[in-house]
Amino acid sequence: MTHVVVLIPTPLRPFAGGRSRIQVEVAKEPASLHDALEALWETAPGVRDRVVTEQGEVRPHVNVFVGTESCRWTGGLGTPIADGAEIAIFPAISGG
Amino acid sequence: MKTVKLLVGTSKGLFVLRATAARRSWQLEGPHLAGRAIYSVAHDGRGQRQRVWAGAASMHWGAVLVSTDDWGRTWDEPQEANVKFPADTGLALKQIWQIEPGPEDEPDTLYCGVDPAALFRTTDGGKTWEVVRGLLDHPHRERWTPGGGGLCLHTIVRDPENVDRMWVAISSAGVYRTADGGRTWTARNKGIRAEFLPEKYPEFGQCVHKVVQHPDRIGRLFAQNHWGLYRSDDAGDSWQDIARGVPSDFGFAMTIHPHEPDTVYIIPIKSDQVRVSPEGKLRVYRTRNGGRSWEALTRGLPQRHAYDIVLRDGLTTDSLDPAGVYFGTRNGKLYASSDNGGSWRLAIDGLPSITCVRAVVLDERKPARRKVARRSARR
Numbered sequence: 001m002t003h004v005v006v007l008i009p010t011p012l013r014p015f016a017g018g019r020s021r022i023q024v025e026v027a028k029e030p031a032s033l034h035d036a037l038e039a040l041w042e043t044a045p046g047v048r049d050r051v052v053t054e055q056g057e058v059r060p061h062v063n064v065f066v067g068t069e070s071c072r073w074t075g076g077l078g079t080p081i082a083d084g085a086e087i088a089i090f091p092a093i094s095g096g
Numbered sequence: 097m098k099t100v101k102l103l104v105g106t107s108k109g110l111f112v113l114r115a116t117a118a119r120r121s122w123q124l125e126g127p128h129l130a131g132r133a134i135y136s137v138a139h140d141g142r143g144q145r146q147r148v149w150a151g152a153a154s155m156h157w158g159a160v161l162v163s164t165d166d167w168g169r170t171w172d173e174p175q176e177a178n179v180k181f182p183a184d185t186g187l188a189l190k191q192i193w194q195i196e197p198g199p200e201d202e203p204d205t206l207y208c209g210v211d212p213a214a215l216f217r218t219t220d221g222g223k224t225w226e227v228v229r230g231l232l233d234h235p236h237r238e239r240w241t242p243g244g245g246g247l248c249l250h251t252i253v254r255d256p257e258n259v260d261r262m263w264v265a266i267s268s269a270g271v272y273r274t275a276d277g278g279r280t281w282t283a284r285n286k287g288i289r290a291e292f293l294p295e296k297y298p299e300f301g302q303c304v305h306k307v308v309q310h311p312d313r314i315g316r317l318f319a320q321n322h323w324g325l326y327r328s329d330d331a332g333d334s335w336q337d338i339a340r341g342v343p344s345d346f347g348f349a350m351t352i353h354p355h356e357p358d359t360v361y362i363i364p365i366k367s368d369q370v371r372v373s374p375e376g377k378l379r380v381y382r383t384r385n386g387g388r389s390w391e392a393l394t395r396g397l398p399q400r401h402a403y404d405i406v407l408r409d410g411l412t413t414d415s416l417d418p419a420g421v422y423f424g425t426r427n428g429k430l431y432a433s434s435d436n437g438g439s440w441r442l443a444i445d446g447l448p449s450i451t452c453v454r455a456v457v458l459d460e461r462k463p464a465r466r467k468v469a470r471r472s473a474r475r
Contacts, residue, residue: 011157015175046175050157053188054180061156091156 002031004081006040007088008047015046026081033066034077036087051089061092100414101167101456102432103148104424105134108448110150112168117457119420119434122443128168136208136409138195139456143203146458149222151192151208159192161208163222179208179216179225185232187212193245194409196252199259209249213240213266215278228278236269236283236300243267243303243322250408251307255314263317263332268303271319273332284332291323292368306350306408310357318360318387320350320408322368327387338387343374349411353436354419358386361393361413361421361437363406371405378402380411380423382437396440397431404429409452416457424450 005023008016016022024039041048051062056077058064064071065088071079081087102113102122109127129152136151146165152173153159162173181187191211198205204221215228240247251265260277263284270285283300290302303322310316315331318338323346325339339345344364353359362381366374373379377400380393404425414420421433428447433440 011154049160049177049180050154053158054177055183055186055188057188059156059158094155 002026002029002036002081002083002085004031004036004039004084005086006036007086008044009089009091011091012047012050012089015050016044019044031081032077033064033071033075033079033081033087036081036085037064037077040087047089061094063090063092064088065090097460098416099458099460100416100420101458102422102430102443103137103139103150103452103454103456104430104447104450105137105150105409105452106424106428106448106450107133110134110137110152110168111447113430113443117416119416119432120441122430122432124444126168127448128164129162129171133191133451135451136192136195137452137454138197138206139454140197140203140206141456142197142200145203149195149206151195153191159189159210161192161195161222161225178222179210181214181227185227187214190246191248193248193250194252196254198254199256202259207252207254207262209252209264211242211246211248213237213247213249213269215249215252215264217278230274230279231264231272231281234272234281239301240266240269241301251304253307253309253317256311257314261331263307263309265304265307265319267305268301268322270300270302270304271307271317271332272300284328285335286333287335287337288319288321288326289324289337305348308350308352308360310352313357316357316386318350318352320347320362322346325362325387336387338383340388341390342381343379347406348408349406349423350408351411351413351421354413354415355417356384359384359436360387361411362390363411363423365405372403373405376401376403378404378425378431380421380437380440393433393437393440395438396433396442403427407451409454410450412453412455414455414457420455422453422455424453426450 026035098117104111109130111126113122115122132152138149140147194209196207216225218225253263255261272281273284274281285302288302306320317328319326325345326335327338328335347365349363378397381390411423418436421437424430426449430443431440432443
């Protein structure tokens with residue numbers, strides 16, 4: 001069993017019962033970021049459609065970090081997740 | 097007592113302006129849905145509702161269709177995104193460009209048009225939405241190309257007497273019509289010039305910006321194109337150029353008078369390369385004879401150094417008589433006329449970039465049943 005903490009950004013907390021941190025358990029070993037996020041969607045389904053598109057891809061202006069590395073540079077949703085890992089969701093520094 | 101509410105979508109939220117029927121001064125509420133781009137808004141007064149729908153898009157978190165029954169104080173925002181493409185399409189929603197309530201006798205039917213170009217329909221009041229497959233799977237689709245705003249289905253025109261007939265407008269694909277409730281669609285662009293293509297009169301590929309129809313003259317359509325101003329008298333089978341007497345036939349916005357089927361308003365733009373008011377003069381143009389001639393409406397509008405642009409849904413009318421006409425600019429100015437466009441006032445300045453404007457007239461008399469109750473009590 002892999003235990004992961006996901007940090008929820010302020011704009012998405014209304015879709016996560018107001019929580020800023022959600023602990024999830026992933027039965028698969030080794031686990032991937034995809035597996036961890038699937039576990040998160042079960043707990044907070046409203047977060048899913050804000051973070052990924054209906055095709056399951058991380059939205060272009062959303063960054064998902066595993067530890068301190070953006071998943072864009074570590075294999076995307078296939079990034080391996082170790083027990084005790086911290087996943088952080090951030091809005092990208094974009095806007096206008 | 098009648099009141100008018102203006103629903104003003106901007107790049108940073110939705111504002112609601114309120115005035116009495118005299119429409120002399122406006123009270124501002126908002127922003128609602130702050131920070132989100134509102135490219136579509138619609139009022140649905142069917143089925144004893146006073147519901148406002150808005151397509152709310154966050155740059156970060158995507159687009160979703162939300163609604164309010166109390167003019168923006170509280171919003172119904174679904175946990176799960178309501179308008180989304182099925183997995184087999186490989187498509188992902190970018191923007192909701194148009195919301196169109198369905199027939200009066202089907203109060204739970206609504207349509208919305210989106211980018212990438214597709215039409216969605218709900219028959220349960222917005223709880224669930226389904227993509228209209230007949231248009232999604234159209235053989236022309238692979239050759240549609242996006243305009244500056246994306247590959248957007250931005251206009252939905254229903255036939256109020258025939259639920260099976262409808263027109264949609266897509267940039268840049270052109271006008272498509274269905275006569276069988278959305279199962280099949282045919283391109284309807286004959287006579288519309290595509291200035292930006294080698295073939296000037298293709299079957300499809302025109303960049304239509306807006307199409308309007310008056311409910312008393314079903315099947316007569318007016319279109320403002322990316323270059324070109326047209327009328328069709330045969331439900332879109334053919335189109336005639338009506339751009340005589342306007343400073344430019346490039347523009348985005350178009351609307352029709354609520355009581356006069358021959359009266360149409362446009363706001364010309366200098367060109368696709370410049371995209372500001374021609375000659376620095378902010379002018380609404382009006383035809384009162386179905387496009388045979390146009391007149392400039394300038395009273396109260398800046399006629400020097402006005403470099404504005406009005407987007408495709410930034411111009412609208414109310415249903416009063418004389419009609420109110422309203423438009424919002426990308427520079428955040430909202431202009432209002434209470435005399436069919438004869439004169440204008442700056443209703444409010446300093447809003448974020450205005451993307452769409454819709455007007456709602458409400459009769460806020462006390463409900464009749466209360467009077468009945470009082471009479472009963474006296475007895």
